Amino acid sequence: MASIEAVGAREILDSRGNPTIEVEVALDDGTIGRAAVPSGASTGAFEAVELRDGGTRYGGKGVGKAVDAVLDVIGPELVGFEASEQRLVDARLLELDGTPNKAQLGANAILGVSLAVARAAADSADLPLFRYVGGPNAHLLPVPMMNILNGGSHADTGVDVQEFMIAPIGAATFREALEQGASVYHALKAVLKEKGLATGLGDEGGFAPDLPNNREALDLITVAVEKTGLVAGKDIVFALDVAASEFFTDGAYQFEGAAKTSAEMQAYYADLAASYPIVSIEDPLDEEDWAGWASMTAELGSKIQLVGDDLFVTNVERLGRGITEQSANALLVKVNQIGSLTETLDSVDLAHRNGFRCMMSHRSGETEDTTIADLAVATNCGQIKTGAPARSERVAKYNQLLRIEEELDDAARYAGRGAFPPLRSGALSSRMSQGRPSGRGQDPRRRTTGSGPRGASRRASTPRPGPGARPGAGPGPRRGVPRQRPPGRGPGQAAPRPRLTGRAAILVLVLAVLMVSYASSMRAYLEQRRHQAALSASISDSRATIADLQREKKRWKDPAYVRTIAHQRFGWVLPGEIGFQVLDDDGKPLGHTDTLSDPSAVTAASRPLWWQSAWGSVVTAGKPDVAARDVPQPVTKIKPPPVPKEKQ
């Protein structure tokens, strides 16, 4: 176990060119963990406070105060804490801040430290972050919800909906899903070009064309999917983040040029979901429209996923209310909305325990930090949204998931269709068939506290192999053990799963050999089982015959039976009785043919000696005496009586 020795922090830039904070935590075993904090644009009103400097520097967006909070307050307090005691570390951070929304030290400062501690602890334990946080069962690769068309506050256009996402649910692996998503992304660019629309990018890497309405965006994406040969609704499904709080003003939704009520918005979504293969809608309504959320969940919740982002802000209290009031059925998970790893994991846990699905999420302002990719696998949440397959701060997360999938190897499972339970029962296709088809129309600085980042220089001088490139990176080769690429997988090649690995091939071979060697024994065994069954049948036949004979023997002890047989078979009668015999046309007795033998002749009949019968059977087998056999001949026993003349 390693304890915290020093905590450093600096101001860096995010993907929008705005300052954000990066924290480094050094442990006494020389390990360093690094984390950078993201930042949103369409932030929820109930998010933890992101501390900014104000003033003129960076338009007031500097994070010098947050850096100071780490260096001067948090760092000295944490020195000596066990890095693996994440809950204790995070609890101390909340205590130090002392406010309900982290307004004192800043959620950005606290989160940076919290995540950097986790990274350092994982590295110190020689584990990739997803394994360290998720334990041995972390194995589920999430469906990438790729935001390929940006609107709302992420683009300078008139498109109201903030994110139009595609989800490649039909892929077998994450790698394949990523490839499919990228091909739709490129096809969309071609479609936009053909139509003379802009192909510039929004904040999350999606295209940002100006469109007359939101349906137009879905139609363009549908055409793009078709262009790739994939099938919308089967291979690729759609998801939206409406970010409705952004256009909820003066008690109404200012949507597509008109003020709409909550009920009108709900009707619009129901119609949209019936027209397009939409599986998930995030923030369809305002963050305080609890009644609207509940009625929309009651109406649509069994068919599509309704995700609370600004509604829940990854906060267990707001999520608890949503669970009680059935306000949604899924939670968007953003680490910086709540501001610590422990609280993030608690929210995911609460959601899962109450049947809510979770989607791990980036922010529109991102960095090269890939923590959320590891958290998506650590929590087995099955869904991640981290933008388009473009712009390095977005693809950094997708690339990290490729590495994790490779590291998990045969243990990896891609969430695919199963990430959205309503799809399992075919709800999507039936919904689609009911609807109409689509086609409508201070200077950046680096300072440290405590004993200084001594470990930093110590460890930095020992480069690590592979993608781990720690500190700050995820799963990669274990120390000094470069990971081999799985056989047969070339760079850039999709690796469809399931595939025949070397181990599987050997297993198949061994099974084949075993089958061949056991085949004859198996045949003999089956033969014996058949023979045994035949013997059992013949034994039970013999038992039945013996029982019959015993019954017959018993009957012969009964004088009445003897009398009856004597009467029937030999025509005998008792003294005083008169017997009749019916004769046939030839004057012979009709009926039985039994005659009594002379008892002395019966007893006198001697059995042949054993060798005589044995020899006789040999002779008979060689020369069967067919002529001597009793061949029954048909005989006329009775003739019809002559018919009287008058009846002729």
Ligand SMILES: C=C(OP(=O)(O)O)C(=O)O
């Ligand atoms: C990622 C999102 O955007 P932002 O980070 O701007 O809140 C979102 O709203 O889900």
Ligand SMILES: [Mg+2]
């Ligand atoms: Mg959102």
